Amino acid sequence: MTGFLFLSLTESLPEPELDVYSSVPIQCWTQWFNSDNPTRGEDQETLARLRIQYPGKICPIPVGIEATNLFGIPADQTGDTIFQSDTTTGFICRNGDQISGECNDYRVRFSCTPPYCADTVCWTQWFDRDNPSRTGDWETLQSLRRENLDKICEDPWYIEAVTVDSPSTPAIQTGENFYVFSPTQGLVCRQEDQSSKTCLDYKVRFGCPCTR
Known part of the structure; x- marks a missing residue:
């Protein structure tokens, strides 16, 4: 580059x-993760799920989380009601909380402090x-x-x-x-x-x- x-x-x-x-x-960002979709009631991009699917790809204690739909629109601008979005649990959007009846499909990434970075x-x-x-x-x-x-x-x-x-x-x-x-x-x-x-x-x- x-x-x-x-x-x-x-x-x-x-x-x-x-x-x-x-x-x-905010220090450095992980890759984007998209381990779930809302077809079965909710989109769960939780840390517990992601750590199993992507071992070693997320730092032990994230200091930030970012979530967007697959078009790159931030979660808080999609109009969806977000059930959870934090560095302890991860991200959850429930279909039952939406006026439309279904969440967008989301991806997430986490920010980490320098000791974890490359x-x-x-x-x-x-x-x-x-x-x-x-x-x-x-x-x-x-x-x-x-x-x-x-x-x-x-x-x-x-x-x-x-x-x-x-x-x-x-x-x-x-x-x-x-x-x-x-x-x-x-x-x-x-x-x-x-x-x-x-x-x-x-x-x-x-x-x-x-x-x-």
Whole structure:
């Protein structure tokens, strides 16, 4: 994949950068799982079921869960009433809870902390598509993908954000409040969330699974 650098997560990344990742709730994502469908009363994508069908593919203690239907629409936007969606049980949608009488068919994935993630991570180039002159600094993954075709992997594991000045300052050390700070969404700093009513200018890059 173009624009990526091969780095060892455990050996080559300096300690200050690791602090950035440990502060972000979402770390790296598993593959998508779709072990069931709603034809027999409910769609059960539970951790108990998935661990049996996919041994070793899910970390012992997930820190996040994401569920979408097979068209990629997030579960909370499908109109279905979701019975369960958490990192302890997993995901359950029951047909009996739906006005239509049947759930969408869902897939799920889980986020894990760095000790479970792969040994190597490949970094994109730095991106700085916006500045805080209006409502804030919007370095969203959606916009960056649109403006930088094929430069960012499909499912980033990590995000790093620093100020654009030199020497740069890691975002989490600036004291600013972030509306969005996630490898699956990017970074958003809004002026209205700051006591100074202005954000610093940031650049971001994403850590992806290495492909050879």
